[in-house]
Amino acid sequence: MIDINQQLSDLTDEIISNRRFLHENPELSHNEKETSAFVQRKLHEYGINFEADFSGYAVLGIIKGNKPGKTVALRADMDALPIQEETDVSFKSKKADIMHACGHDAHTAMLLGAGYILKQMQKDLEGTILLVFQPAEEDAPIGGSQAMIDSGVFSTYEPDVIFAQHVWPFLKPGLVGVHDKEVMGASDRFKITLEGKGGHASMPHQTSDAVIAAGHLITSLQTIVSRNLDPMEASVVTISMLEAGSVPNIIPKTVTLQGSIRTFQPHIQKRLKERFFAITNQIAEAFGTKAEIDYQEGYPATINTPKWAEIARRSAQTVYGESATPDLNPALAGEDFGRFLQKYPGAFIWLGTQIENENEQAPLHDSKFQIDERALPKGTKLLVQLALDALKELKQEEDYV
Template identity: 35%
Template sequence: MKVIDSIATQAAGIAALRREIHAHPELCFEEVRTADLVAAKLTEWGIPVHRGMGTTGVVGIVHGRDGGASGRGVGLRADMDALPMQEFNTFEHASQHAGKMHACGHDGHTAMLLAAAQHFAKHRDFDGTVYLIFQPAEEGGGGAREMMKDGLFEQFPMEAVFGMHNWPGLPTGTFAVSPGPVMASTSEFKITIRGKGSHAAMPHMGIDPVPVACQMVQAFQNIISRNKKPVDAGVISVTMIHTGEATNVVPDSCELQGTVRTFTIEVLDMIERRMKQVAEHTCAAHEAVCEFEFMRNYPPTVNTPAEAEFARQVMIDIVGEEHVVKQEPTMGGEDFAFMLQAKPGAYCFIANGDGTHREMGHGGGPCTLHNPSYDFNDDLIPLGATYWVRLAETWLQRASA
């Protein structure tokens, strides 16, 4: 494993920053304290900073030995926000704010990019510019989209953009990257079935929305099994059904909510169209009324082939080919997808291990993402930062050839 010596030497200090961020989690678009810390460190290291993009975003600008005169640039992105959930860990750096927790490792992502920034500040062995993108509001707020709306790619022209997420379960020292879809689109739906209330002993006097809802839920699964190609991935999950107030009353209405996940926009288009048809026609068949809402949140995260292969070669040079594995696509969502719709790039995974790195006082649950017993593995900081540095240096060397 070829970790950069200067990064390894400074890793303990960066780990302390990571734990400081972990202890003070902030939700989407509220990352004021975190952004202040990031901007202060970048400024301390002599890196110019642009603030306020996407509300609380921070962009560090690292010009190479040419002062950025070549006009070439590459973007490296880390997310900063936490989740609205209670932490079960009780170790020293556990969350100090009830109902808020860094349960997805964004504190570690921020730390790895800060470690790379600290190295870049003293070693500008490239021509062009590296843009360090510290993004807010990945967890549902669409911070990547908001930074882009504020002119991220216009103000900071870059040829490609790269992202990285820790991945529990894979052995430490491992990377994963692949071309094509690696994370799913995320959409939400809300369907309100309006019937006619009545006494439960006299259902013929009303229009019962409950059996309508039951038929609808079952029919949605036929969309997955019969309307899309078997080789195409898609998920429809009805996760909430709200209706009724008393056991002897047929309710007036029933509300269904849930999520849809796909790896392509074409499958997403088909699912939305068919769900709407099924919902409306099922209601009509029972003389009920349907209100159908479908909200698209994040598109699929799709790595461009050339950039995924480029990232893979950088990883191989650092950890060896046997430690760079195929990236298994996941139905989780990621708003880095918006950046990959606008720019070539790749989103990779860095292994977080099996959880044995956690200190005494961790919760009893597994060390998995969005789990109250999760903690980022600080041993990844030198490796992740080395990847960022070598990726940017190699990209800009190749671009200037």
């Protein structure tokens, strides 16, 4: 096998350069044309075979080892967010209101780097490595993973296991978050339109006040979690948008509320949805209004396969040391990788990328989000180690059988 550390030493500037180019040139979900072209150019430059005639702008890199074996997939997402960047880095976004505020530029750069190193190992690989570059991860609840699967991204090479890593701003570089099962939550979205009867603010008795109904509804929806679920079953119902009225002396006819429901388990997700509809319709009726509900079931929960989570934990400890994988609670943020894990075993892990001044660390999806770029070669090495460890585990299983 080649010296991975020497390869990384030679490649680090390239990985950082690739990340900065992507950061300067972000593209939104379903518009990743130039990002996809950049990935394809780099794969060609690195001598890695690839396919790109799938849904949207997806790209699949293929590194087929010279020795027979199973197939391991590594996934990175490519899209940015509709956010105006407010950092002072020299490579800030060149596009108004578009920013890589979730680290997908880093994910793509690290996967390209890992692909380069794994390509150098091709003659020794016992199996196949797939480099999965996914568009539209941020386009919840639609996403891009299911479209990739449906369009046959794995029709020729089907993974026996699939992995992804995500930058995590509240973990220091050198630390990795690994969860045995639940990592990220299911994320459903809703829009409620309450229609009442408007009128003059001085004559509320002549109206059916949708604003009052909305106030009671906001409060009542919080009882879904607090009074319908076991306190140990983590879930969140959030109202994040409220639109009502245009002038202070008129009671509006309609009020619109939007938000999300997040949880980990499918049976809890189902229960939350049932109670959501019941409470919304009952509150609307009680105040003489009518509720129109648009409810979209979004990404499923991202739930790791325990066996492969343990392999990822060992890989992280190999790269970073025995203390590199602290116990962490999962997060209820949604992640499109959950759909891959519904079909294939695997694991989704968090890569520590916190900047040196942790007091200035902005969260994901923030206009001031940054990462410590010293984590990039470490994350690249982790992907390489994970791919090799997974192939080794699959080979041992095959030999055992």
